[in-house]
Amino acid sequence: MMLNQHPYAEAIIARLPQFEELTGIKVNYSITPEENYFDKLTTALNARNGNPDVFMTGSYQLWEYAPADYIQELDSFLNDPSKTDSGYDINDIFKGILDGDRWDLVPGHAVGTGSLWALPLGFESNVLIYNKRALESIGAQPPKTFDELIEIGEKLNGWNGEGSYGVAVRGTRSWATIHPGYMSAFSMSGAKDFEIQDGKLVSKLDSPEAIEITKKFAELVKRAGPKDWTNYTWYQASSDLGAGKAAMAFDADIFAIFQGSEGASQEAGNLGTAPPPIVKEGQPVGANEWIWSIAMNQSSKKKDAAWLFMQYFTGKEHTLWGATQAKVFNPIRQSVWEDPDFLARISKFPGYYQTFRAVIDNTSIKFTPQPEFFNTTTEWAAALQDIVTGQADAESRMKQLAKDINERVSRIRVQ
Structure with a gap:
């Protein structure tokens, strides 16, 4: 075994x-x-x-x-x-x-x-984990929409001293950056990663929905995320929440348990959990897993x-x-x-x-199964980094990403 x-x-x-x-x-x-x-x-x-x-x-x-x-x-x-x-x-x-x-x-x-x-x-499940002490400091409730998440997150920059910030999310050039908060928001926005068209697997990362939610996510990172976001993994996001550095995290729900248990972290006892913020009114709440x-x-x-x-x-x-x-x-x-x-x-x-x-x-699981998953999501994470760091705008970069992915999956046979 x-x-x-x-x-x-x-x-x-x-x-x-x-x-x-x-x-x-x-x-x-x-x-x-x-x-x-x-x-x-x-x-x-x-x-x-x-x-x-x-x-x-x-x-x-x-x-x-x-x-x-x-x-x-x-x-x-x-x-x-x-x-x-x-x-x-x-x-x-x-x-x-x-x-x-x-x-x-x-x-x-x-x-x-x-x-x-x-x-x-x-x-x-990838949801919202928040520090009750942080939200109380500005008289806020857990955000219910993605726009509220950006606004409240930005207000919480510096909430607990120098280096503290609003929202922890992953940012390394890895498939693991795409699958937690980003993919949960992506799916709730109505965007899709792939569709089958004319017997071929076709990337839909250049759709209006995909471009729009990627813009929103980049805005969240730029306005409320950690300064060294491109180095952030599961570990950094979780640790910052427990250390009182991040006011919120859009990531694995178990952060609330592993950082919130008695004696587990500095902020144990101060952490709460809420559903992921919806992107548009009327959409069902859901999460990638x-x-x-x-x-x-x-x-x-x-x-x-x-x-x-x-x-x-x-x-x-x-x-x-x-x-x-x-x-x-x-x-x-x-x-x-x-x-x-x-x-x-x-x-x-x-x-x-x-x-x-x-x-x-x-x-x-909100992703479309296909054998190039780890390669395509790593390319996706690289594109997200380019957008957040200002090396490319969301529309042109996502269109280029879709083109690159279509080339990568062109040899995959769809029965």
Whole structure:
């Protein structure tokens, strides 16, 4: 088993003795920091020697691994009553989360159809996390629209001394800059990344909607973001929120828990959560998501044992234990979000449960699956950097980006 260094992995490791005692299966594992994890995993899968049998993966990576025949489809196991426990209850997993691991392998087709390629362990919704002390300092409520986010964010520059600012968002030249706050706003604006036209995958990043929301996001960064935004990753955005440097963050909801828990940061106890600000009145509130899952190696020689492992660590019992006794946020199962002990635990984080309920029905993967995902989103992040730093205007740069991406995906076959 290969694990990425993460609280979800820590929860698995903590309960391996119970699993081994219950099943008689001995589990060997490796754990690797995320900066090296996917390179190591891809090398291992490419060897096609069956090692590892099971591995952690993000949903976006499935768009490369599944077409390459690296991973085992799971429906044949899930639908076999001799292999799947009757109490597993796949329908207890939120649909928008489970659908993120399902795809029909056709570039341009949305997630949610076709084979199931992995089982989710936990997920993050990209919402607004705010410092109550900061908003109170200017008599403001959490912004409900993107324009309000820009205006309030700008007012909060310097709110906590020199170097403090309004809104933390990611800015490195990486796919990970696009997928949190930016993609949530992008999708709510009605913009799309791709469409299938005349049997071809066509970038829509030059559409009026895409250009307009990119202008808005660039305005947010310029007026209310960190000065060294192009260096900002998940870590910097989260740390600034906890240190009282950022008044708000438009990023993963779990910032509120990992920075807001007692003793976790300087601003613990001062953080609240709200739905992502809508771009236009009347639009449904929604969020792009990140999902950590476990998948089975197509070349595994121990698939039945692997499937038992996957059931156990995504089942009701372990998910509830992880959410109440460990740090498995957010849990994937509806039953956990109704459990009194879990609800008592998250009640310490203002607005967390209410925000979750407000967005969960429209929390999903907003990107269009295609095997060039990491390359195209990295190019997208580079374009966003050019726009924010004033090297190009949004309209011309997004049109050039769409042209470049169309060239990159021109060889992708759409069935």
